[in-house]
Amino acid sequence: MKNKLSLLIMLALSVSVFAQKKELKEAEKSLKKKEYTAAIEQLKVVEPLLENAKDKLKQKYYYLKAKSIYGDGENRENTKSAAIAFKELIAFEKKIGSDKYLNESEVFLSDFIQETAKSGSESYGDKNYKQASIQFEEVYMFSKKDTSFLDNAALSAYYDNDYDRSIMLYKKLLELEYTGIFKKFRAKNVVDNEYLNFGTKVEMDRQVLMKVAIEPEVIMTKSRTGDIAKNIALSYIAKGDDQAALDAIAKAKKSFPNDYTLVISEANIYYKLGDNEKFLAGLKEAISIQPNDPQLYYNVGVITLEEGYLEESLESFKKAVELKPDYADAYNNIGVVILEKTKPIIDEMNENLSNFKKYDELYLKQKEVYKEALPYFEKSLELQPNSEGTLNTLVGLYELLEMYDKQKETTAKIDSL
Numbered sequence: 580m581k582n583k584l585s586l587l588i589m590l591a592l593s594v595s596v597f598a599q600k601k602e603l604k605e606a607e608k609s610l611k612k613k614e615y616t617a618a619i620e621q622l623k624v625v626e627p628l629l630e631n632a633k634d635k636l637k638q639k640y641y642y643l644k645a646k647s648i649y650g651d652g653e654n655r656e657n658t659k660s661a662a663i664a665f666k667e668l669i670a671f672e673k674k675i676g677s678d679k680y681l682n683e684s685e686v687f688l689s690d691f692i693q694e695t696a697k698s699g700s701e702s703y704g705d706k707n708y709k710q711a712s713i714q715f716e717e718v719y720m721f722s723k724k725d726t727s728f729l730d731n732a733a734l735s736a737y738y739d740n741d742y743d744r745s746i747m748l749y750k751k752l753l754e755l756e757y758t759g760i761f762k763k764f765r766a767k768n769v770v771d772n773e774y775l776n777f778g779t780k781v782e783m784d785r786q787v788l789m790k791v792a793i794e795p796e797v798i799m800t801k802s803r804t805g806d807i808a809k810n811i812a813l814s815y816i817a818k819g820d821d822q823a824a825l826d827a828i829a830k831a832k833k834s835f836p837n838d839y840t841l842v843i844s845e846a847n848i849y850y851k852l853g854d855n856e857k858f859l860a861g862l863k864e865a866i867s868i869q870p871n872d873p874q875l876y877y878n879v880g881v882i883t884l885e886e887g888y889l890e891e892s893l894e895s896f897k898k899a900v901e902l903k904p905d906y907a908d909a910y911n912n913i914g915v916v917i918l919e920k921t922k923p924i925i926d927e928m929n930e931n932l933s934n935f936k937k938y939d940e941l942y943l944k945q946k947e948v949y950k951e952a953l954p955y956f957e958k959s960l961e962l963q964p965n966s967e968g969t970l971n972t973l974v975g976l977y978e979l980l981e982m983y984d985k986q987k988e989t990t991a992k993i994d995s996l
Contacts, residue, residue: 603636606643618647634675641668642680649687662691662721692722699731708739716748726757730803733810742814749811753831759803766792804831805840812848824848839868855882873903880912884919892916907962911969914955920948949979965996 602625609618622644629637645668649661665684672681699714712735718728733748764777766787775792777783786792808831812824828845835841846861859882866875880895893916899909924945931937953976960969970993977986 600636603639603643606647610643610647613651615647615650618643622647634677638668638671638675638677638679641671645684645687658691659717662688666721688721692718692725695721696725696728699728699735703731703735706738708735709741711735712739712741712744712748726752726755727759729755730757730759730807733807737810737814740817742818745814746811749807749814752807753804753811753834756834757803757807759800759806761800763798763800764795765798766795769793802835802838802840804835805838805842805844807831808841809844809847812844816848816851821848821852837868839865842868855886858882859886871902873899873906873909876902877906877909877912880909880916884912884916889916889919905962907959907966910955910962911959911966911972914952914959914972917948917952917955921945924948946980949976952976953980964992967993967996970996 602621606618606621606625609615609621622640625640629640632640641664645661645664648657648664650657652658665687668680669684669688672678672684695714696718699711699718702708702711702714712732715728715732715735718725719732722728729748729752733745733752736742736745736748762780764780764783765774766777766783767773768775769791775786777786780797783792783795787795808828811827811831815821815824815827825845825848828841828848832838832841832845842861842865846858846865849855849857849861859879862875862879862882866872866879869875876895876899880892880899883889883895884892893913896909896913896916900906900913903909924941928938928941928945931941953973956969956973956976960966960973963969970989974986974989974993977983977989
């Protein structure tokens with residue numbers, strides 16, 4: 580009885596294998612005839628029988644499935660499904676240690692990824708951010724090494740105002756510990772001295788060796804971690820959830836405590852929330868990380884000026900112009916801080932209107948302050964010749980200092996704008 584049962588099982592398996600081979604051959608014939616729907620239907624018959632099939636039959640099945648789904652390649656959704664099928668085929672071949680269809684599969688996937696990336700870029704350029712986000716994410720799905728496309732997908736979702744999707748994608752990037760840092764290779768064109776960008780160092784070095792380019796450079800791009808946390812936070816702010824925004828940055832700072840962009844992003848959120856004290860604290864923390872950024876000192880100067888800390892404000896603006904000698908706004912604000920010194924003098928003058936001697940002394944003291952502030956406004960105008968605000972300030976100063984020729988000249992400049 581036992582032998583009879585074994586024989587029945589063997590017969591059943593033989594029938595199954597025969598059916599598999601028969602349907603696969605039929606599917607292959609349909610595929611050659613470009614009868615793609617018929618091929619897919621024939622493969623559906625094979626699918627339930629695959630569990631006990633030999634590896635070669637399974638391999639054939641995955642290949643025919645991918646080719647049949649792709650069809651004539653005119654339907655993009657079919658192309659995407661075919662890419663998924665080819666990816667399954669590649670995984671299976673790696674599992675069984677075969678590469679029969681590997682080259683064809685990888686070429687197909689590479690073409691699909693490049694085409695999807697191109698379509699995503701075109702959608703982004705057309706401001707179709709929803710479509711761009713989907714396409715960029717697809718690139719990442721089929722090529723996990725291309726993490727930057729997940730970044731692009733998240734940014735596109737943000738511009739599409741789909742903040743939940745943007746947050747989800749950005750959080751995935753943080754989980755992957757993505758930084759976005761990569762090497763850029765560039766050198767100057769010997770013809771026009773303009774920078775040329777290269778894909779690899781080898782390519783750059785070759786152009787330098789051929790004397791087509793000079794002054795080669797390898798540049799490391801800045802970390803994107805802070806920007807990612809910032810965009811998560813901004814997405815939460817857009818949703819009206821300020822606390823979630825701050826929580827997102829606080830969480831990111833645990834992993835990247837010295838990330839300059841994170842600190843700045845947090846400070847900017849506090850600024851948007853009207854918390855100048857925490858904004859100022861954030862700026863000072865950022866300065867400790869990046870002490871040579873003139874913009875930071877300028878911002879500290881603005882906030883401390885608003886809070887009435889004149890000496891600290893003046894020190895910050897002077898540090899800004901020390902680091903950036905052509906910083907017109909900083910020069911202007913040095914002048915503004917100096918002019919603040921006139922306020923108590925003017926108050927005292929108003930209290931001594933009948934005391935002519937005291938009043939005259941205070942007036943002379945006031946003029947000295949104007950003289951001290953004047954060169955900073957003049958320097959600001961030198962750097963920004965068409966600044967109406969600075970021109971108007973100078974007209975007033977020249978009048979107060981009885982520099983009437985300068986006043987007339989400056990008024991003429993305003994009239995000519």
